[in-house]
Amino acid sequence: MKNIRCALKKIMNCIKPQLRAFSVFILTAALLMTSVFTFNAKALERILDDQNPEDMIFTMIHNPNLGWVSTSNHLRTGNTFHVEDNCETVWYYDDDCTFWYKKYSFNYGNTAVMTLETTITETQFVQLDNGTAGILLRTSLDPGATCLQFHIRNTRVPIIRRLIDNGECSGTSGMGLRQSGDFPMKLKIELTRTNAKCSYQLPNQSTWTVAGSEPFNHKGIIYAGLNTHSSFDGTKFQSTTFEGFSVQIDAPEGSVYVDPEEGDGSGGSGTEEEIVKLPPDLPVPADSDGKTDYLMRETFTDGQLSLRKKPNYNTLPVLLPFWKTGALYLDELIKLNEDNTNRFLNLDFEKTWLTTGDQHWTDYSAEFDVNFSSTIRETEIPVFAAMVRFTDIVQYGYKAYVVRFTGGNINTVSIGRLYGGADMTVTPENFTGGSVPFNFHNRDADKGPVYLDSWHKIRIEAFNNTIAVYCDGELLIKYTDPTEEKFLGRGGIGFYTNNISVMLDNITVRKMNDYIGGDFDNAIGGNFGERIPDYARDFLKRYSINRYNTN
DSSP, X not given: OHHHHHHHHHHHHTSOHHXXXXXXXXXHHHHHHHHHHHHHSOOEEEEEEEOOGGGOEEEEEOOGGGOOOOOEEEEEETTEEEEEEOOOOSSTTOOOEEEEEEEEEOOSOTTOEEEEEEEEEEEEOXXXXXXXXXXXXXXXXXXXXXXXXXXXXXXOXXXXXXXXXXXXXXXXXXXXXXXXXXXXXXXXXXXXXXXXEEEEEOTTOOSOEEEEEEEOOOSSEEEEEEEEEOOOOSSOOEEEEEEEEEEEEEEETTOOOOOTTTOSSOXXXXXXXXXXXOOOOOOOOOOTTSOOOEEEEEOOTTOOSTTOOOOOTTSSSBSSOOOEEOOSOSGGGEEEOTTSSOEEEEEESSXXXXXXXXXXXXXXXXXXXXXXXXXXXXXXXXXEEEEEEEEOOTTTOOEEEEEEEEOTTTOEEEEEEEESSSOOOOOGGGOTTOEEEOOTTOOOGGGSOOOBTSEEEEEEEEETTEEEEEETTEEEEEEEOOOSTTOOOOOEEEEEEESSEEEXXXXXXXXXXXXXXTTHHHHHTOOTTSOOOHHHHHHHHHTTOOTTOOO
């Protein structure tokens, strides 16, 4: 910034006096814009570039309580690693696996990124779906320690599994890899202070596909490397070959890499953000019996998504939902307003998605406050989408009804269907629900409502086979799905952004009771507006199946 000011001063001395008044305005504006961009930019520099895997250490993590005999044959030739093993698993309490690893220090502030890459050239699994091969992160070598494994199985589906200290396991599955011949396959993890973003790259592809992100909290020491297991207690071993393993760390300017044997990596200029405590949220409205139709509420008041655990969706309402995301930064998506009275979620330009909720939710309304920022990229089409009845079952890919707000020269709100596949993007041919004008980038009040830089309330109702969208209480668009084979009857919620800065807050999901068909019509994809057949009602009650809300 000092050099910039000096350059501007020299320019001012060369300008004729009669132009200085106007020039002062222009140059001051330029300086302010430069200051803004300098402040907002994540200025990082490379402090570690480890391309030498030859000094990696081989070990076997083994839980002695398993009663399982784990063996391994392993060979390293230059940058090539070959492993055969019958280890149990890295999940739950069964922490039992092979591990080629290195120890790294990583404690350089909120914006620092550790990038890990490898290539799986071939693998032979001995089980239908339990064997795995991929990259493993651990906070220690002790069995049961917090770890995250980004791996593939014999179905060639990239999957993320995260184990925390108490044995709880969660994960995210990639989608759409069913074809044979997917090797060599590249795997990549981008790790921040609280989050791990995982991506893969198929042969003959130049871009990375995001499988998802998972929270990963650590204290500055990371054990990172290559990992396999087969879950086969016998003489058949799983065989995997890796080519190379690289680790790079980009940290704030002025950071210095610290040897992990000499400290926890606190060699950076980045500082941890102090969490400002806000007043607790008001209680969720309930009737005199304490019952509520709220399924979920999210206000981001706590400010830390990464520390949350998966909630019990049988205990309602859920006030601290667990979010799945494709974003690199997680907690950093939550912003505090200027007077420190409110937190909100800010999805800023990066093409990303977030999903949450119970995949068994059926009829409900999803309501949220949204603020479309005027800081847009005029040369690209901005897109903001909200999803209802979202599911991500690995065998079927992503599915949801999508309400998409499109800017640029399109300026519409549309309803479409996401139906299978590995990409959250909904193609135009899938917008069977049509579209209506909605110029949320309009700055001219004479052309209609101005939605920029102000908060508005969006409500999406998913009831039976009808999706209705409201903005500030007024109906925008409604779509009734006529299909049966592609009808989506249940699922959670989600958001998707690209080329736009969007702020979200006060997300609520409320149950909409179907007093005629219950949830039975959602389950069979038909019979809407009709009573549950007596034979079906009797069957469900006889076998105590309460899932379909027959009362």
